[in-house]
Amino acid sequence: MPTDADARAAYDAYLAECPARQLLARIGDKWVSLVVNALADGPRRYGDLARTLVSVSQKMLTQTLRNLERDGLIARTVTPSVPVRVDYALTPLGESLLPLMRAIKTWAEDHMDDVLVARAGYDAGAAAG
Amino acid sequence: MPTDADARAAYDAYLAECPARQLLARIGDKWVSLVVNALADGPRRYGDLARTLVSVSQKMLTQTLRNLERDGLIARTVTPSVPVRVDYALTPLGESLLPLMRAIKTWAEDHMDDVLVARAGYDAGAAAG
DNA sequence: CTGCATCCTCCCCGATACTG
DNA sequence: CAGTATCGGGGAGGATGCAG
Numbered sequence: 001m002p003t004d005a006d007a008r009a010a011y012d013a014y015l016a017e018c019p020a021r022q023l024l025a026r027i028g029d030k031w032v033s034l035v036v037n038a039l040a041d042g043p044r045r046y047g048d049l050a051r052t053l054v055s056v057s058q059k060m061l062t063q064t065l066r067n068l069e070r071d072g073l074i075a076r077t078v079t080p081s082v083p084v085r086v087d088y089a090l091t092p093l094g095e096s097l098l099p100l101m102r103a104i105k106t107w108a109e110d111h112m113d114d115v116l117v118a119r120a121g122y123d124a125g126a127a128a129g
Numbered sequence: 130m131p132t133d134a135d136a137r138a139a140y141d142a143y144l145a146e147c148p149a150r151q152l153l154a155r156i157g158d159k160w161v162s163l164v165v166n167a168l169a170d171g172p173r174r175y176g177d178l179a180r181t182l183v184s185v186s187q188k189m190l191t192q193t194l195r196n197l198e199r200d201g202l203i204a205r206t207v208t209p210s211v212p213v214r215v216d217y218a219l220t221p222l223g224e225s226l227l228p229l230m231r232a233i234k235t236w237a238e239d240h241m242d243d244v245l246v247a248r249a250g251y252d253a254g255a256a257a258g
Numbered sequence: 259c260t261g262c263a264t265c266c267t268c269c270c271c272g273a274t275a276c277t278g
Numbered sequence: 279c280a281g282t283a284t285c286g287g288g289g290a291g292g293a294t295g296c297a298g
Contacts, residue, residue, distance in 0.1 A: 019237035019238055047260080054136045112148035114222050118199070119199050119200055175279075186273080187281075188273090189270095
């Protein structure tokens with residue numbers, strides 16, 4: 001009768017369904033925030049995004065775009081010319097995320113210095129003994 | 130002259146310093162949000178947190194707490210009794226994070242259903258061809 | 259130009275055992 | 279009670295090659 005394991009499984013299941021956790025898992029992803037921000041000003045082509053997010057690998061960019069498309073946050077438009085042209089744009093749902101991203105940016109700009117100071121102090125203390 | 134590699138390194142360095150990215154990396158961490166929420170109502174003991182976040186391993190809980198302490202978001206208080214008692218509490222800086230967490234939760238509750246619908250539709254379309 | 263498949267590496271995290 | 283140290287599996291992610 002592994003009550004412990006049961007409780008853990010139940011909690012894991014709960015976490016997997018928790019909307020806030022799902023959202024955090026999404027936007028916490030390294031490339032998601034960057035892609036969303038890159039699309040904030042309007043649609044962009046795949047290659048354009050790749051050039052903007054210089055250090056993203058092709059694999060991760062595609063994977064990120066697919067996930068965002070799957071979640072209805074961005075729309076993918078294929079223009080069957082030669083060569084093919086693909087545009088990505090924020091959907092209304094994706095745009096509704098922008099204020100939240102701005103709030104996050106604002107907090108970061110307001111308080112990240114404090115965090116850095118705390119971090120430096122903690123490391124100094126650890127180094128000193 | 131690998132201009133490409135240079136650009137990537139520069140961009141990586143930029144990202145590493147970007148406050149918003151640092152914040153996202155923090156709160157995007159699976160256990161950080163849960164610990165912060167668990168401490169929102171007041172100080173808690175280590176064992177108490179472990180029991181609340183049922184499925185967290187000792188290692189990850191300690192690691193998460195250390196990181197949050199290092200960043201000045203939570204305070205660690207040791208009471209040298211026998212056995213030792215350790216309390217964790219949000220600092221003012223950590224508390225300033227709560228409105229942001231609430232905003233995230235709000236967005237999630239307002240829009241996560243849409244995301245789930247989009248996801249189901251996408252998967253259905255993929256399955257159907 | 260856009261994107262998928264494969265291989266391969268690294269590191270995150272869980273499990274376990276031990277300490278003050 | 280509150281950690282630290284160590285080992286090993288698994289998954290994330292980069293590099294490369296190929297396709298439409």
